[in-house]
Amino acid sequence: MDKELQRLHDDLDRARWTIIELLPEPVQGVLESFILCRSKDGLREWRYTAIARILELAEVSDGREMHDLPGCQRAYCPLCGRSAQSVVGSLGFAYPEGLDRHLNGRGNTIPCAVFQEVWALARAHLRNTNNVAKEHSLSEPVSEMHENPSADWVESLSATVAAASEFTGLGSVEWRYSPPCNNSWGCHLLEFAPALLEIVERGPEDGEVCYPILHNLDLVMVQSALDDVAALAFGIETDAGPCITLEGQLDGEEIVLRVYTQPFEDAEITDVMENGAMRPRE
Ligand SMILES: [Zn+2]
Numbered sequence: 001m002d003k004e005l006q007r008l009h010d011d012l013d014r015a016r017w018t019i020i021e022l023l024p025e026p027v028q029g030v031l032e033s034f035i036l037c038r039s040k041d042g043l044r045e046w047r048y049t050a051i052a053r054i055l056e057l058a059e060v061s062d063g064r065e066m067h068d069l070p071g072c073q074r075a076y077c078p079l080c081g082r083s084a085q086s087v088v089g090s091l092g093f094a095y096p097e098g099l100d101r102h103l104n105g106r107g108n109t110i111p112c113a114v115f116q117e118v119w120a121l122a123r124a125h126l127r128n129t130n131n132v133a134k135e136h137s138l139s140e141p142v143s144e145m146h147e148n149p150s151a152d153w154v155e156s157l158s159a160t161v162a163a164a165s166e167f168t169g170l171g172s173v174e175w176r177y178s179p180p181c182n183n184s185w186g187c188h189l190l191e192f193a194p195a196l197l198e199i200v201e202r203g204p205e206d207g208e209v210c211y212p213i214l215h216n217l218d219l220v221m222v223q224s225a226l227d228d229v230a231a232l233a234f235g236i237e238t239d240a241g242p243c244i245t246l247e248g249q250l251d252g253e254e255i256v257l258r259v260y261t262q263p264f265e266d267a268e269i270t271d272v273m274e275n276g277a278m279r280p281r282e
Pocket of ligand 1: 081112
């Protein structure tokens with residue numbers, strides 16, 4: 001990276017750290033804890049837990065004190081101190097749903113500018129640690145492509161394929177990397193499969209384990225992530241069901257991408273759907 005650009009990146013990181021340091025102690029501790037994350041999954045989990053913890057740290061007041069109806073609960077955002085835009089002039093956010101939406105930046109509420117900066121800092125921090133691909137590899141450490149010290153290409157290619165996979169309902173993609181010495185293709189092999197999802201809710205479906213159905217794979221998007229595509233095949237694997245295989249090249253290296261429609265045989269439950277909302281499994 002160009003020196004000037006690197007300096008600007010460092011300045012931005014410092015400014016974001018200052019935002020955290022200006023916050024009260026318990027909140028600060030929650031936000032700083034992202035430095036322990038070593039993977040994207042870990043970071044997603046951190047985000048979920050951090051927001052839950054911030055919600056607990058919010059000072060909750062009765063509606064009467066917040067220009068709202070008595071009996072309802074409201075709280076200012078513990079990070080930015082802001083309130084929801086309210087036509088009747090209520091203070092704070094409806095608690096917990098409104099504040100949760102604000103922190104997550106979901107729905108028709110103002111997203112929390114402080115949490116957005118912290119999240120950007122957390123992602124930048126993870127990118128710098130370069131440990132992501134190692135955790136996803138089957139057993140061998142990730143081989144380095146063109147003496148590239150980081151395995152960023154595995155991560156970015158995986159992110160593209162994951163983004164190109166559309167599922168019916170909620171769900172996520174699990175991916176695995178295996179280096180050329182470790183698979184029968186003799187290529188860099190990246191495999192994708194729907195992740196297992198456990199349902200947590202009152203009723204007959206509680207505890208059921210399912211997975212999302214792949215209903216579309218944007219092949220143009222996948223192909224654009226490779227330098228060259230030599231073959232594209234659709235087949236049925238005896239134990240893994242329908243499967244799409246793409247053989248191609250990236251930076252002169254042979255790469256095989258396989259997208260399965262059924263979870264990996266030894267997949268573990270990674271996601272939980274609780275009352276219609278998805279979260280990583282603790
Ligand atoms: Zn906020």
